[in-house]
Amino acid sequence: MELYLTMRRRADFPFNMDCTPEDMPVDVALRALDVAAASKSPQILLRGNEPLLHPDLEMVLKGFRKRGIIPVIETSGLMPSMAKRLIREYHCRLIWRLYRPSLYSPEDLEEMKANLKEFSDGTITVRLVVMVDDMSADYGFVREYLDNYEFEANLWRFSCLHDQADFSPVMALISDLMREYIGKNLVPALACGVMPCAMTDAQFGFMAKVGGKYARCIPHLGVLPDGRVCHCQAMRMLPGPHISTFKNEGELHQYYIDVFISLQWQLSFCPECNGCPCLSAGLCTGVSMAKKAHGMLAKYEELKAKLAAEQGELSDEARMKLLWEMSEVCMILGLYPDAIECLEEIRRQAPENGKCHFYLGVCYWETGSLAEGEDEFRKCARLSDNPLPALNELFNRFVKNGNTIRARLLQGEIEKEELKLREAQRKS
Structure with missing residues (x-):
């Protein structure tokens, strides 16, 4: 689950969000932590434009500690000194967003590198995520960071709205990086938004051979600053109920599977997917x-x-x-x-x-x-003529809602209707 903790920012980077309120209230964040803690393997990622700028960050991190959840924070690397102390004190794990150098001011770029060097001492787990906003740009600068800093993993994030043909130059670079850094056990992983057909057969085969990963387009559950949930950051324009509606993360995940099941298989916007072997093999569900x-x-x-x-x-x-x-x-x-x-x-x-x-x-x-x-x-x-589909749908909703008594009573009605239908079929 991802908490979009604050809309505060140090710089206007791509993929920044604009939501209200600016900061997630602490009680909303703690309620989301309760929902996660009720799950078998709670995992919470603090996101937002720069979550380390949240004015009540320490109260949120105390909530993590109280519930026994390890904080994972996604940061631009531009942070106040107080946040550095909290990262170490609460044993946070970091996901370090890296943008194209031209998007930083000279001062911000220097500060970001200094902070990255500080956390590359091996005491804090750091994963690198390259933010790909311009598919035609040269991302060869990533080598500087892979050579000079220690990362647990290397993730590449793209906009879900790109056409798959746009990925070719970046995928060629990522393929080269896989070969160059395989000895360092640093295999790039692709965030959701990249379909298998964006890669050549050779690229896809090599990635599979060395254990590379790509994320399928499934619910990457998010909680907006006002407490409403969303399928993922890219679909925050279709918010769902408040996080307090759900008892655990499993309920929330199932909610989005149920609500968007028709949208998941909607291929009218990408007719070429209909004959694609990736779709028939279950490797993807079409465009994002x-x-x-x-x-x-x-x-x-x-x-x-x-x-x-x-x-x-x-x-x-x-x-x-x-x-x-x-x-x-x-x-x-x-x-x-x-x-x-x-x-x-x-x-x-x-x-x-x-x-x-x-x-x-x-x-x-x-x-x-x-x-x-x-x-x-x-x-x-x-x-x-056949009442069973409607009655069965109602029965399933009673069961899902925990109303077992109504479900049992309705089961009796369904059995009577089934008997009537069988008798009618015999007579006909």
Whole structure:
């Protein structure tokens, strides 16, 4: 889990964030630590523009110590002296962000190198992450740092929104580095956003041979400064519920798998993925979730504008088609209140449509209106020739919600409906 601890910054680097409030309140950070501590293997990464500038950093680190979690901090290397003391006192591990030299002022570059040298004494674990913001730039400067400083690992981070063809120059450099530094047991790892098809067969094969890694596009759970959760930093524009909604990290992870399962397999924005062997072999799920989400959000805005502009000018059939399309896009993006608005209008026009009631059941349930959600699932069951899909969905939601008594009672109803369907099939 990642905590975006503060939006404070020492310099305007690429990948900086702009969220409110500027600093995560300590009680939100501690609640996130509780959620992580309730998990089997709690891991928390402090991120943000420069987490070491958080005014209550020591209180947050005390929370780590109290819960027995090792703090991992991602830093630009530009930090106050107080933060250096806290890093050593609380035995933090560091992930050191390295940007292109031209992005630092001469004074900041000198300070960053001095701080890196200070923490390269072997007492603090340091991992290097190269921030690739310009795919056409020369990143050969990384060799200076790999030669002169000690790192436990070398990670490369990219924007999830790049086209895969853009990766070729950087991937060639990374491939060369793998060969040069294999003797130092420093094999580069690729952050999410890089699909296997961005590499040549030779690059992919060599990376696999030497144990190189690349991250798949799965939930890299984040907590925003206001306490709301997000799938990952690149998808913070689609925040979810408050972190206090969840008991442990497993619940949060499952929430994002459930909410974005349709988006995960949405390939309309990258049709060439359909015939790709990487997809069929399970090596990836197509272009990044963030890229899919941006495509879906563009479609959402387009449909929203159409519905607003053509109010009263569309035929009932044309408007219904737009409403269906809008509701499905909203559900894919997890924008359930917007989906409800569309589906309720469809219900008014077509009250006997079972699919509408099923979708409303899902949306009501996801927004916490459980009684309304159950009512819609049951309406769908009554209106359908086969009531089992709606009843089974309701049963699964009762189980997931911990309502075992209601689930047992509903199981009895399902068994009766199954018996009726078998008898009807025999008669036919």
